[in-house]
Amino acid sequence: MSCTKFSQKIQKIIGSDSLNKIKEQNKSAILNTCYSIDIIKNSSLYVTNKVKKIILINAPNMNPERPNQLSEDEALKGLKQLYNNLFKEFEKNVKNNKFMNLFKIPKENTNLNDNSKEKASVKTSWSDGLLLYIRHPEHFKDSIYKIYDKFMVIYDKYPKAKYHLLIIPKEEIKSIYYLNKSHLPLIKDMIELSKEVINDLNKKNxxxxxxxxxxxxxxxxxxxxxxxxxxxxxxxxxxxKHWNTFTSEFFLKPSFIIEQLNNNGCIKLDRQYYENILKQPLKCCKCGQDLKNMPTLKAHLTTHI
Structure with missing residues (x-):
């Protein structure tokens, strides 16, 4: 889409007056800052979607095809500042308490017996987020791909590709390091379920x-x-780290897990070895080309589409 066509499409959605506001604001915009813009009431965005404000961000240039591209360190520093400012601007604009209640974690059900309370209690740590899906699936209907007898398949909250799902056993097992030989059927069932999910996605897409x-x-x-x-x-x-997490030995194949359980009865790995893998230089997982930074890598990936 050309810039002209893109501008025309944006103008149609938000209205020419709102677009002019944005252009005017951009003239004095400071890098890594955010500004709230009121949407004109007769615009499509306001009438159809009830959007009253948008937050304009002035992000660092990470595009290698544009002039004055920042280094990865400079860009990351700028993004941290930008996100901090974005949340502050969002908080400043949100005054509806009912809306903010969506971000509160559900309270424990006090009508349950002691054993059930322990299972149903909702922990606040972000690392326990997947447990919430198992214990309270009713709160995550839009994030669940499908629920099975023994498993739940959900959409990854922060997908690292166009399609990124997680297969989660309903049986609570803290991590792969808590698996033993008795869990071999579970892992094999996860493999079979993954084939079903992939087949379904391929049929649709x-x-x-x-x-x-x-x-x-x-x-x-x-x-x-x-x-x-x-x-x-x-x-x-x-x-x-994101990249190496999925494109290196750090990403363990199910066959490796099965082999470990068969041979050792548990998962035994050298943590330091795998932590070092995450620090490896960037390399394209498709052609092996070395890339200097993430913007360059992401631009390179488009050549493989």
Whole structure:
């Protein structure tokens, strides 16, 4: 889409008056800052979607095809500042308490017996986020792909590719390091379920290349298998760590997990070895080309589409 056509489309949605406000604001915009813009009441965005304000951001230039591209360190520093300002601007604009209640964690059900309370209590730690899906699926209907007898398949909250789902057992198992030989059927069932999910996605979206596996050092509690497309096109893929998490030995194949359980009865890994993998230089997982930073890598990935 040309810039002219893009501008015309934006103007049609938000209205020419709102667009002029944005252009005027941009003239004096400071890098890594955010500004609220009132949407004109007769615009399509206001009438159809009830959007009254938008937040204009002035982001650092990370595009290698544009002049004055920032280095990765400079860009990351700028993004941190930008996100901080964005949340402040958002908080300043949100005054509806009912809306803010959406962000509150549900309280424990006090009508349950002691044993049930322990299982149903909602922990506040972000690392326990996957447990909330198992214990309170009713709160996450839009994030759930499908629920099965023994498993739940959800959309990753911060997908690192166009298609990124998680297969989660309903049985609470903290991580792969809590698996033993008795869990071999569980892992095999997850593999079979991943084939079903991939087949369904391919039927709906055409032939897509996927990979499945586990992280060597999981960031979230509760065993989960990633089902992720190998395009790695996503705004949430931002850092070298993100990239190496899915494109190196750090991403453990299910066959490796099965082998470990068969041979050792548990998962035994050298944590330092896998932490070092995350620090490896960026390399394209498709052609092996070395890339200097994430913007360059992301631009390069488009050549493989």
């Amino acid at each position: 055409g032939e897509i290349e996927f990979q499945i596996g586990f992280h060597a050092i999981p960031s979230m509690n509760q065993v989960h298998m990633h089902v992720i497309s190998r395009d790695f096109i996503s705004p949430f893929l931002k850092t070298k």
